[in-house]
Amino acid sequence: MQGTFRFSFGPWNIHEGADPFGPEVRKTIPFNEKLAAYKKMGFDGVQFHDDDAVPNMANMTPAEIIKEASELKKVLDDHGLVPEFVAPRMWFAPETIDGGYTNNCPECRKYAIERSKRTIDIAKALGTRNIVLWLAREGTYIREAKDPVLATERIAEAMQTMLDYDKDIRIMIESKPNEPMDHTYIPTIGHAIAMGLMTNAPERVGCLIETAHALLANLSPSDEMGFAMAHKKLWSVHLNDQNGLKFDQDLTFGAVDPRRALNQVRVLDRNGFGNNGEWVGLDVKVMRTQKSGVDMKHLEYSRKIFLKLLEISRSLDDSKIEQLTAERDYEELNYYILDAMLKG
Numbered sequence: 001m002q003g004t005f006r007f008s009f010g011p012w013n014i015h016e017g018a019d020p021f022g023p024e025v026r027k028t029i030p031f032n033e034k035l036a037a038y039k040k041m042g043f044d045g046v047q048f049h050d051d052d053a054v055p056n057m058a059n060m061t062p063a064e065i066i067k068e069a070s071e072l073k074k075v076l077d078d079h080g081l082v083p084e085f086v087a088p089r090m091w092f093a094p095e096t097i098d099g100g101y102t103n104n105c106p107e108c109r110k111y112a113i114e115r116s117k118r119t120i121d122i123a124k125a126l127g128t129r130n131i132v133l134w135l136a137r138e139g140t141y142i143r144e145a146k147d148p149v150l151a152t153e154r155i156a157e158a159m160q161t162m163l164d165y166d167k168d169i170r171i172m173i174e175s176k177p178n179e180p181m182d183h184t185y186i187p188t189i190g191h192a193i194a195m196g197l198m199t200n201a202p203e204r205v206g207c208l209i210e211t212a213h214a215l216l217a218n219l220s221p222s223d224e225m226g227f228a229m230a231h232k233k234l235w236s237v238h239l240n241d242q243n244g245l246k247f248d249q250d251l252t253f254g255a256v257d258p259r260r261a262l263n264q265v266r267v268l269d270r271n272g273f274g275n276n277g278e279w280v281g282l283d284v285k286v287m288r289t290q291k292s293g294v295d296m297k298h299l300e301y302s303r304k305i306f307l308k309l310l311e312i313s314r315s316l317d318d319s320k321i322e323q324l325t326a327e328r329d330y331e332e333l334n335y336y337i338l339d340a341m342l343k344g
Helices: 031-040 062-079 106-126 148-165 189-196 211-216 221-230 258-270 297-315 318-326 330-343
Strands: 007-009 045-049 082-087 130-133 170-173 205-210 234-239 279-282
Touching: 007 297, 031 062, 045 279, 062 082, 062 106, 082 106, 106 130, 106 148, 130 234, 148 170, 148 189, 170 189, 170 234, 189 205, 189 221, 205 211, 205 221, 211 221, 211 234, 221 234, 221 258, 234 258, 258 297, 258 330, 279 297, 297 330, 318 330
Parallel strands: 007 045, 007 279, 045 082, 082 130, 130 170, 170 205, 205 234, 234 279
Antiparallel strands: none
């Protein structure tokens, strides 16, 4: 069963180039110009953080937030774009320095819950039921500072509150083992899927797998995707690439390891990803050294690489692969795959 692929990215994937060691190096591209660029590059979906959609939400009432999000929905419609998801950005605010849902401060945990509810309001106004939880600061630098049992229970409680707040939403957990925290509580997709079982609506809790996040856990992205798909829980992906076990680089998809990228494309395609409306998200970031005016190529080329690898994957002879597998001639199989890629 072949997949059906449509592509999305977020406004943050086009940025000014600041990093922890230096300032911005490119001019800001206005939000509407970013939206106009989506269709030109072959993208149909937009990923949002809550304050991407409603930038001044911290100073607005819930009714004002919904009103502004509803106005954005009209803009998306005008561009022929669809919102894929909305995610609460809970790693900038002072209340989330030590986490949101797992914060030791009751008032900070209350802030996290209220912000999550506003995120749901925004998603509903935009027309998506998908809420992504990247649990960025739900972890520790100092093990003794938090009880891991209590922390896990607090994350589950927060998810339950969200599921109860709107009976239509789906929560997609985007797991990551580290960064910005030293260690996070839900580091892998297995952990994410298990979290759903701590709620009364596990059918509305799934996951989003990011290539780099799997690699930072020293795991195979395609195997992680396969594990989630076997559980019917892979509801979105963030494809990119990564040089080793360090910080999250968000490199152009396939830029480091094209074969690893091929296997991600292949597992998605051979298991019908997208046939139930799932999106291929490309969470790639422009290199700091890229000049203004050519600073969207990472997105354009990531999509092109995906489609090229899809073409290569579909060109492979399944009967030949089955024969070589049955004969346990894995060197021949290895060469067969590499030869197809080199020809492609």
